[in-house]
Amino acid sequence: MEYRITAELSLPAGSAELDGLQQQGAAALLAEWLDRVATVEGPDGVEITPYDHELDTHPSGAVIELLVDAPALSFAENGAEALLYEILERTELLADWKVGKCEVTVSDAELAEALESHDGSETAPASGVVGVPPEEIAAQHRRLLGLAPQLRAFDADSFGPSTDVDDARLLAAGALIDRAVALTDELFMDVTTLEDDAHSLDEDDTSWTADDSDELFVLHDLPVRYRHHYDVMFAKKFLLSSAAVYARLTRPGWARPTSTAEALALYVLVENAKDILVSLAGLDAGDVNTMFSAFDDAAQAHHDHEWLYLEDLDAIDPDDSAADPLGFLARNAHSWFDPYPDSVDTAPHPYLIDEG
Structure with a gap:
């Protein structure tokens, strides 16, 4: 199943903001690794596969959107977070960066509709799947x-x-x-x-x-x-x-x-x-x-x-x-x-x- 994940990367606390040239350099390093990634094994031993990504750097870090294939939402988020930390560790100049929010993105309208449909009636979908809200x-x-x-x-x-x-x-x-x-x-x-x-x-x-x-x-x-x-x-x-x-x-x-x-x-x-x-x-x-x-x-x-x-x-x-x-x-x-x-x-x- 494909999931769209938004992840925020941030500089270490107390670091000076990135200037334009540094932002371009960080973008190039991140893009190089993201382009090379194939299948990744997440924390639970479940494999996820990144298909595509969008990258935007700013003075305080970067925002990355990943399109990944994973068996369930929680695996997609955990696997993507593990992937990003591994990329940072392998990139010496970014090794101190942190992964902040890393989650599947759902619009407010989609979330409201989903919650409305889950009203506890007989036709509401089951909710007993581990790790899937x-x-x-x-x-x-x-x-x-x-x-x-x-x-x-x-x-x-x-x-x-x-x-x-x-x-x-x-x-x-x-x-x-x-x-x-x-x-x-x-x-x-x-x-x-x-x-x-x-x-x-x-x-x-x-x-x-x-x-x-x-x-x-x-x-x-x-x-x-x-x-x-x-x-x-x-x-x-x-x-x-x-x-x-x-x-x-x-x-x-x-x-x-x-x-x-x-x-x-x-x-x-x-x-x-x-x-x-x-x-x-x-x-x-x-x-x-x-x-x-x-x-x-x-x-x-x-x-x-x-x-x-x-x-x-x-x-x-x-x-x-x-x-x-x-x-x-x-x-x-x-x-x-x-x-x-x-x-x-x-x-x-x-x-x-x-x-x-």
Whole structure:
């Protein structure tokens, strides 16, 4: 989930104010480090990812606006504060500066609306999520409900019967749309990271894989056993397959996944949607799993992708067809893009056809 954070940096007590030249120098030092930052581990061991920043220096310090990705509001704030302190410590000339306010920015109107919606009635969002205040949960509900109509391929009944939490099925629909956008962006970044990492070390990107890059998003959520197969071409193929599946969610008349890769893309999307419904929207994990179990029955035609996540595959003889009925152990992950034999659309996109 993306958060906009405003942080204030200040000079040590008793310091003289910065003149114009000193302000420019401080801005240059801060910008250099902010431009270099990738994923950061916060105090709780939770990773946050800064995407963008704006920086404004003044005689008494600086104000920084950060756009970060984090699993919850509190993690975003704590992680951003830890990041800024680390930058100051690594910048000798700014080592004595202090981090003041560092918090997610919400307008007065947004806060008033969130508090008004949290009135204790049955339809008010849950407030029992550790570290997430009621107003943040209320804001997440409004946001996801606003996205729900874009899921045109399924109706509310696809998520099973209504639960005790009002609009929970619509929240689930909105979460799928929200995560589809986020995962597409993250896959673009994964492709770029693989290419840049290989180029920076003068490596052939056909042999550089997710095993060699530490800071990846979606590719590191795919089955770990096959990580050495996730090269640049795989990432591009998976981006295309994922985009095709996610686009079908916004059109009436659902077409089920036509390959293992498409089924896997939908599975990753569902797992991400579950996470934000529990961690940000305050829904009960059991209710969320029940809803998506019903959705899975309606959305998936095959479940071979689940086999890829099994942890006890080392004991399986890859030559034993009975133990490995799908033949995955003998296959390269690039074969996941082959259409299912029973698929109506058996012609792969030209980009998915291996050269040679």
